[in-house]
Amino acid sequence: TPDLATQQFSIDNVIVFPNYNIQDVKDGKYSIPMNKDSLSKYAFDDIYVIDPQHKFKPKIFDRALYFKKGDLYNRSNHNLTLNRLISLGVFKFVKNEFVVSDSLSHKFDAYYLLTPRQVQSLRLEALGRTNSANYAGSELNLNWTHRNFFRGAEQFKAAIYGAFDFQMGGAQNANNIFRAGTNVQLSIPRIVAPFRFHSSSEFVPRTNITLGYEFQNRTQYYTLNNFTGSFGYVWKENARKEHDLKVIDITLVSPANVTEEYKVKSDGNPAMKRVVDKQLIFGPTYSYTYTNTMLPRTNTFYYKGTLDLAGNITGLVTGADVKKDKEKKIFGIPFSQYVKIENDLRFYHKFTEKSSLATRFIGGIAYPYGNSEFIPFSKQFFSGGSNSIRAFRARTLGPGSFDPRTIDPGTYFDQSGDVKLELNAEYRANLYKFLNAAVFVDAGNIWLLHDDPTRPGAKFSKDFLNEIAVGAGVGLRLDFSILILRLDLAMPLRVPYYEKGDRWAFDKINFGDSNWRKDNLVLNIAIGYPF
Known part of the structure; x- marks a missing residue:
């Protein structure tokens, strides 16, 4: 030397x-x-x-x-x-x-x-889709990014989009869906606050400001105007730990043109009525993420915890209590008051360079109080779909032992809940170069905290283990590094809305029956891994 x-x-x-x-x-x-x-x-x-x-x-x-x-x-x-x-x-x-x-x-x-880097970029995205409710549609997104908006490394992003979904089969009174909207985000590479903030992290903290609007029209039912806005901070202690605090996160839902047909269908169904209620949701949200999955270890973890506090301080100051007929309003709209907690824990074990085991547990609860008797529909939990319990179609599972087959399929109404439990396990192996295979098992459900006469069996109780849904399947993944195309074929092994004592479905499996295959085999096509 x-x-x-x-x-x-x-x-x-x-x-x-x-x-x-x-x-x-x-x-x-x-x-x-x-x-x-x-x-x-x-x-x-x-x-x-x-x-x-x-x-x-x-x-x-x-x-x-x-x-x-x-x-x-x-x-x-x-x-x-x-x-x-x-x-x-x-x-x-x-x-x-x-x-x-x-x-x-x-x-x-x-x-x-x-x-x-290039200071500005413009990206155009187009997609086509179908779902299990006999809907087909398309979406177009135009995104503009400016990486040095005020010459201080501020990133400004703006997007406009439009989408439509229509019922296939040419129904005369088709309930088609149209969406259009815009959103903007300004990300500033420092903490903008009335106090001095010093960070010795290798990652620059950021202040994020977002605004958005979406117009949604379900042609035979209603029109919704959704306004969103937030102000908050994102900072990292190190490569493994990240904090995301939104000091204020606002959502305003304003319905318009609710049709008589929808009013008739939702009569006697409080859950459907709440979809077209005016909603004002505001309050802080906080999430903490820890991960060491980027490290070359045999065992790695990922954890994300989220806390959503809506209307808490306002509710305390005003003494709001909907159960005592003391509902408070802001600009003529009742504000939502609730506490929502969600935890997402993942564990990965690498057997060899070509095989591994991935597991995930999700647990969440949303509790309304004060000025709210129910959780807003947009903030509830959902289950089923390509990133959830894959043997059940998206947002069709639960709550509890409620049978979604009793719903008029023309309403196209998603099932939601206040409590969510989910457990997933997946064995992954490389077959050849970019071709990977998987065998998986998913289990879980959602529940309500309160009785709903229109959805019997939906309330969370000590009998919740008997209402767990179980599904299993196999999958193929085409891993091209920049793009992962996933095909998962799943079937239900346990159905919570079957009669007690008859919820395990092993004795009903019949691959030779075309009707059974149609009703029970669910093909999920998705981008990226489910977890």
């Missing part, structure tokens, strides 16, 4: 090139080391930002860099600075060089060479 390499060095000058590219170097537009006499016009506090076109505000580098003039060099701050520059999301390549400026005094200059 050279003797000079064993000596401690301190930082002399910190010079940032935020528009670095190889072609400009070849053209001689700048060089390393820089001429010290030409640096003064680029000074900002204790750093120099070589940005003649003023594409970036110098302050973002002052926040991201952990080396200041006079600091003693150490490897931790070196890596921390590089990671923070990468996590800004506006640079494609990040590297640095150290050039000795005074070997006698053990000083060197730190150069940061940053190659920016």
Whole structure:
């Protein structure tokens, strides 16, 4: 080891090139080391930002860099600075060089060479889909992203979309569905707050502001106007731990044009009536995520816990209590008050490089109180579908032992609940290059916290284990790295809405019967793994 390499060095000058590219170097537009006499016009506090076109505000580098003039060099701050520059999301390549400026005094200059990504991008997405309720449709999305909106590495995203689903078969009074909307998000690479926030994480914290609107029209039933907005923060302690706090998360649902047909169908069905109620939901939400799945270990974990507190402080201040006829309103709309908790825990065990076991447990509960007797439909839990219990079609399972076959299929009404339990296990193996196979078992259900006369057996009780649905199946996955296409074929092994004592379905399996195959074999086509 050279003797000079064993000596401690301190930082002399910190010079940032935020528009670095190889072609400009070849053209001689700048060089390393820089001429010290030409640096003064680029000074900002204790750093120099070589940005003649003023594409970036110098302050973002002052926040991201952990080396200041006079600091003693150490490897931790070196890596921390590089990671923070990468996590800004506006640079494609990040590297640095150290050039000795005074070997006698053990000083060197730190150069940061940053190659920016394309500032703007436009993406168009089109898709086609069908579902088990004999609906077919299409969706079109147009997304625009600007990665340096106010020259401070702010990411601005805007999207507009339109979609339609229509009943196949040419029914005269088809209940077709049309959706259209827009949403925008501004992500600022710092904590915007009235207090000072200092982060020593290698990840830059972000402040996120979102606004959205969706128009939904079910032609024979109703029209809904959905307005959403949120303000919050996302920050990471390290690569494994992430926090997401929305200080305020608002949803306003305003119905319009509710038809007489829907009023007749929902008469005597409170759950259907609540779909077209005016809803105002606001309050903080918080989620914590821990994962070490990116590490090369035999056993890895993933956990995400979410807490949703709606209308809590407002309800306490106003003394709202719907059960005592003290329902409170804001702008003529009753606000929702509830507590919702959801936990998602996953465990992965690698047998070999080509085989592994993946398991997941989901447990959640939503409890209404004060100004609310029920949880808003959009905030309830659902079960069934390609990322849930795959032997049952999306949002058709539960609640409890309620039989969804008793519902008029023309209503196209999703089943929802206040309590959710789900357990999944999947053995995965590689067959050949990009072709993978899986064998899986799914179990779980949803329940209500209160009795619903229109859905007998839906309430959560001590008998809940007897109302667990079980499904199993096999799957093929085409893993092309940038895209994973998943095909899962599942069948029910235990059906909670069958008669007690007859809910296990092993004796009913009959692959040779076309009617049995039609009613029990469910093919799920999806993108990505279910968990």
